[in-house]
Amino acid sequence: MKRKSSPPIMRSVRGLIGGTVLGLLTLAAGQASAADAIKIGVIAEAQAIAGASIPQAAQLAADEINAKGGVDGRKIEIVTYDNHSSSADSVRAFQRAVNEDKVNIVIASYISEVVLALEPWAARLKTPFITPGAASNEISKSVHNDYEKNKYTFHGYLTSAALALSVCDAAKELLVEQKHMKTAVIMSEDAAWTKPLDVGYEECLPKIGLKVLDHIRFSPDTTDFTPIFNKIEGAKPDVIITGISHVGVQPTVQWKNQQVPIPMFGISSQATNSTFAKDTNDAAEGVLFQAVSGPDVPVTPKSLPFTQAFKAKFGNFPSYAGYTSYDEVYYIADAVKRAGSTDADKLVAALEKTDWVGTIGRVQFYGKEDQFTHSIKYGKGLITGLMLQWQDGKQVAVWPAEVAKGQLKFPSFIKVTSN
Amino acid sequence: MLAFQILIDGFAISALYALGATGFTLIFGVSGVLNLSHGAIMVLAAVAAWAGASMLHMNTYEGALLGVVVALVAAFATYFAVVQPIQRSRRIPNEEKEIFVLTGTLLWGIMIQELIAYFFTNNAKTVLPIVEGVMDIFGVRTPRNEIFTAVVCCLVIGLLWALVNRTRTGKAVLAASMNPRGVTLLGLELTNIYIVVWAIYGILAGIAGVLLGMFLGVSSYSVGPLTASAFSIVVLGGLGSVSGSLIAAFVVGYLETLTAYLVSPAYRTIPALLLLVIVMYIRPQGLLGRR
Numbered sequence: 069m070k071r072k073s074s075p076p077i078m079r080s081v082r083g084l085i086g087g088t089v090l091g092l093l094t095l096a097a098g099q100a101s102a103a104d105a106i107k108i109g110v111i112a113e114a115q116a117i118a119g120a121s122i123p124q125a126a127q128l129a130a131d132e133i134n135a136k137g138g139v140d141g142r143k144i145e146i147v148t149y150d151n152h153s154s155s156a157d158s159v160r161a162f163q164r165a166v167n168e169d170k171v172n173i174v175i176a177s178y179i180s181e182v183v184l185a186l187e188p189w190a191a192r193l194k195t196p197f198i199t200p201g202a203a204s205n206e207i208s209k210s211v212h213n214d215y216e217k218n219k220y221t222f223h224g225y226l227t228s229a230a231l232a233l234s235v236c237d238a239a240k241e242l243l244v245e246q247k248h249m250k251t252a253v254i255m256s257e258d259a260a261w262t263k264p265l266d267v268g269y270e271e272c273l274p275k276i277g278l279k280v281l282d283h284i285r286f287s288p289d290t291t292d293f294t295p296i297f298n299k300i301e302g303a304k305p306d307v308i309i310t311g312i313s314h315v316g317v318q319p320t321v322q323w324k325n326q327q328v329p330i331p332m333f334g335i336s337s338q339a340t341n342s343t344f345a346k347d348t349n350d351a352a353e354g355v356l357f358q359a360v361s362g363p364d365v366p367v368t369p370k371s372l373p374f375t376q377a378f379k380a381k382f383g384n385f386p387s388y389a390g391y392t393s394y395d396e397v398y399y400i401a402d403a404v405k406r407a408g409s410t411d412a413d414k415l416v417a418a419l420e421k422t423d424w425v426g427t428i429g430r431v432q433f434y435g436k437e438d439q440f441t442h443s444i445k446y447g448k449g450l451i452t453g454l455m456l457q458w459q460d461g462k463q464v465a466v467w468p469a470e471v472a473k474g475q476l477k478f479p480s481f482i483k484v485t486s487n
Numbered sequence: 488m489l490a491f492q493i494l495i496d497g498f499a500i501s502a503l504y505a506l507g508a509t510g511f512t513l514i515f516g517v518s519g520v521l522n523l524s525h526g527a528i529m530v531l532a533a534v535a536a537w538a539g540a541s542m543l544h545m546n547t548y549e550g551a552l553l554g555v556v557v558a559l560v561a562a563f564a565t566y567f568a569v570v571q572p573i574q575r576s577r578r579i580p581n582e583e584k585e586i587f588v589l590t591g592t593l594l595w596g597i598m599i600q601e602l603i604a605y606f607f608t609n610n611a612k613t614v615l616p617i618v619e620g621v622m623d624i625f626g627v628r629t630p631r632n633e634i635f636t637a638v639v640c641c642l643v644i645g646l647l648w649a650l651v652n653r654t655r656t657g658k659a660v661l662a663a664s665m666n667p668r669g670v671t672l673l674g675l676e677l678t679n680i681y682i683v684v685w686a687i688y689g690i691l692a693g694i695a696g697v698l699l700g701m702f703l704g705v706s707s708y709s710v711g712p713l714t715a716s717a718f719s720i721v722v723l724g725g726l727g728s729v730s731g732s733l734i735a736a737f738v739v740g741y742l743e744t745l746t747a748y749l750v751s752p753a754y755r756t757i758p759a760l761l762l763l764v765i766v767m768y769i770r771p772q773g774l775l776g777r778r
Contacts, residue, residue, distance in 0.1 A: 115604040286752045291703045294496050295747035317611035318704040325630040327621050346541050349615040
């Protein structure tokens with residue numbers, strides 16, 4: 069006897085009903101847990117060293133908070149998205165995070181171009197959003213210029229203007245006062261974050277006594293730096309002030325291979341990675357770079373326990389954006405507690421009142437009337453940044469004096485005449 | 488002083504371009520394949536050499552050798568897994584096979600690029616140079632590694648020339664590039680010639696990749712620009728013409744160096760691309776192209 073099978077159309081109808089019921093169940097379950105957990109979406113560059121630490125550090129912070137019972141009994145849940153360093157992918161991830169995964173707040177990206185692309189989406193979807201590592205001044209200026217619309221964006225890292233100040237403050241003590249340097253050439257990559265950085269450098273370097281002899285901007289796609297270093301050497305400066313992030317390994321290796329006799333000092337984001345010495349085959353030796361933290365630097369009592377826990381869990385030290393991302397999860401939790409809610413507007417109001425001692429210093433945000441609204445405040449007693457130098461394969465703090473672990477030390481091809 | 492500087496720096500980069508483009512043009516000349524995974528194979532070689540030295544604790548020579556071997560394996564994988572199945576397929580019409588090979592190798596290259604980024608991050612890597620230090624040539628402080636790069640490139644290209652013109656296998660390869668049908672009529676198996684060409688290609692791309700990793704450094708982002716630069720050099724020189732590619736490599740290398748020194752490092756690649764457009768207008772077959 070032949071078994072009678074139902075016609076295909078009935079099978080698809082049955083499948084459809086089954087699917088819908090299943091979907092509704094999941095949706096209901098999703099809503100139930102959304103009411104319980106505080107959901108933080110983390111969008112980051114998982115393939116880049118600087119970006120990879122962002123979701124890891126956020127998860128570490130969430131685990132610690134959850135282990136202590138969460139926020140008023142609510143657990144923190146981290147939902148991560150890889151953006152492949154692309155603005156378009158980040159926007160899609162942001163939409164998905166808000167519309168489908170129902171996150172309450174988003175932590176995203178260390179690239180200014182990406183953050184600037186997300187800012188209008190934070191406004192449209194009315195979802196608070198913090199960047200742990202982008203620097204462009206435009207991020208917080210947009211908040212200032214159209215507060216009601218853009219108030220959802222927070223800048224959890226120093227602006228380029230503040231970074232330039234931090235470099236100049238360090239250069240004044242280390243280069244001008246200690247080494248009696250008088251001249252500099254600025255070398256920076258052509259990107260959104262370096263435009264205000266260069267303006268800052270041009271303004272503050274002459275004030276501290278370093279005359280700017282030349283200013284070289286180059287494409288971030290540059291692979292051969294020989295002509296750039298030759299041009300710089302031709303100007304005979306005492307120091308090269310850097311503004312590099314997209315590039316880092318290549319100029320450093322070529323600087324050493326060509327034995328350019330001038331020290332590099334400034335922002336070099338890739339040098340903050342603990343793998344930088346390995347990636348450059350130790351060409352990093354002597355490179356000076358600004359940072360908000362370092363693996364052995366107790367900026368606050370929270371810094372070292374964090375780096376050690378991170379190393380134990382992931383096998384390497386966090387990138388600079390790892391520190392900020394870790395702090396962000398903590399002060400988001402703090403803001404949720406103070407607001408007593410995850411409602412977007414209440415959360416924004418609570419975040420504005422943040423006063424949190426994290427791993428990089430004391431975090432407060434500039435207000436509505438300040439030029440850089442919602443950016444973290446720069447200054448003594450808050451966040452000043454550090455100057456570190458690669459010495460014998462390690463990142464050693466050399467400024468400010470309170471946390472310095474060593475003196476300036478250069479490889480033999482560097483000529484620092486005055487002592 | 489500046490003239491010597493441009494002369495020396497331009498030579499090293501041009502020689503490297505020449506080596507990278509030679510294998511690329513050879514494959515096209517012999518089998519009509521435009522291998523768009525070229526940049527990915529070069530980067531793979533450099534990353535393998537880096538990983539050999541920094542993760543497996545090999546010395547620089549072993550690391551470099553590993554890089555070349557990995558490129559050779561990748562070249563064979565490209566041929567056997569991507570190119571040959573498309574060429575043999577009965578379902579793809581013959582006149583569309585070229586476009587399928589282009590698309591296939593392009594996607595293959597992207598897969599390699601993403602795998603490199605996944606396992607080794609997209610941050611740049613540099614291979615420890617075999618020779619270190621600097622020396623003075625006409626008052627120009629030149630890294631020994633730069634000279635080493637130029638010398639190795641010239642040597643390898645010379646060896647390739649000798650192989651093609653002096654050995655039986657080489658002559659068969661040369662014949663296949665002129666008239667594939669004629670070669671089969673002489674009783675030579677065309678597939679064997681293809682395998683030889685892909686082996687030569689793998690070694691050339693591997694050496695070029697490792698040298699590039701030592702001289703300038705690479706990241707997974709370099710894949711696209713490397714393929715594009717080999718492609719434009721080969722088109723400029725005339726598709727399939729090895730000597731045309733060599734001349735074009737030096738034209739592009741020096742044009743870029745001149746621009747970087749005399750105009751601005753930011754505009755480095757623009758004049759070479761403009762030249763390419765002009766050549767396409769007045770001599771579409773390229774400098775020494777036959778078709």
